[in-house]
Amino acid sequence: MAAASTEASAAGEPALLALSEVSAAYGSFQALFGVSLSVNLGEAIGVIGPNGAGKTTLMRVISGLLPVTSGDVRLQGSPIGNLPAHRIVAEGIAHVPENRRLFARLTVEENLRMGAFIPSARRHLAERLQWVYDLFPRLYERRGQAAGTMSGGEQQMCAIGRALMSRPKLLLMDEPSAGLAPLAVEQVFELVRRIRGEGFTVLIVEQNVQQVLALVDRAYLLEAGHIHLSGSVAELRENEAIRKAYMGL
Numbered sequence: 001m002a003a004a005s006t007e008a009s010a011a012g013e014p015a016l017l018a019l020s021e022v023s024a025a026y027g028s029f030q031a032l033f034g035v036s037l038s039v040n041l042g043e044a045i046g047v048i049g050p051n052g053a054g055k056t057t058l059m060r061v062i063s064g065l066l067p068v069t070s071g072d073v074r075l076q077g078s079p080i081g082n083l084p085a086h087r088i089v090a091e092g093i094a095h096v097p098e099n100r101r102l103f104a105r106l107t108v109e110e111n112l113r114m115g116a117f118i119p120s121a122r123r124h125l126a127e128r129l130q131w132v133y134d135l136f137p138r139l140y141e142r143r144g145q146a147a148g149t150m151s152g153g154e155q156q157m158c159a160i161g162r163a164l165m166s167r168p169k170l171l172l173m174d175e176p177s178a179g180l181a182p183l184a185v186e187q188v189f190e191l192v193r194r195i196r197g198e199g200f201t202v203l204i205v206e207q208n209v210q211q212v213l214a215l216v217d218r219a220y221l222l223e224a225g226h227i228h229l230s231g232s233v234a235e236l237r238e239n240e241a242i243r244k245a246y247m248g249l
Contacts, residue, residue, distance in 0.1 A: 015038040015039060017037075018073075018077075019035055019036055020036050022034070031225050032057055032225045034071065035222070046204050046213065049222040058222065063089075064088035092166075096159050099178065100156055101159065102148065108147055108158050112161055135164070173206075177208050193215055205222075213237060
């Protein structure tokens with residue numbers, strides 16, 4: 001099984017995102033220990049692991065919501081570790097947080113507009129809003145509805161649409177299937193496939209291992225704040241420990 005890599009892509013360009021020996025903590029509690037991973041342009045990468053493994057912490061570190069205590073985070077070769085969250089968005093990373101975090105009393109369209117707060121997105125607001133509505137017609141139908149009154153699957157669609165309003169280089173998705181009914185889970189993963197079809201690069205953390213391995217190119221296994229395995233989807237599917245612990249096989 002290949003080790004986590006932060007090497008340049010095969011084309012000689014630096015990885016779109018590269019973490020090298022990154023550690024992070026909440027006060028005195030260390031949550032990540034020397035994590036290294038990479039995401040190349042156009043890839044969909046999965047991070048799998050149990051509850052409490054550090055998956056959400058990893059996303060918070062990348063998106064600037066939690067400081068790095070040691071190690072290096074780079075976007076296209078440029079250091080971004082410990083930049084404030086709004087700067088990370090401006091650099092091209094958008095985060096769909098766990099449990100969606102919509103403004104429940106605002107309408108769908110008002111939530112989407114929140115995703116275009118950076119100047120480069122504001123200049124193209126109407127165009128990007130129409131693009132999101134074309135991508136997700138259900139949001140257009142619900143545009144005047146309070147976001148908190150929609151179904152869980154529709155709220156997840158709105159959260160994804162909000163993140164896409166900045167036209168990010170990299171889309172971070174934190175447990176997009178959490179708390180959803182089985183039918184909504186299928187719909188959310190279909191949305192991710194559609195986003196991939198639009199050419200977006202995606203890093204997704206997810207407990208639903210079988211679903212996520214069906215749509216990513218590579219994946220990392222994160223347990224207790226450490227990367228334990230990494231490799232292609234085929235390699236991970238054939239790994240006996242993963243099959244037993246995460247796939248019920």
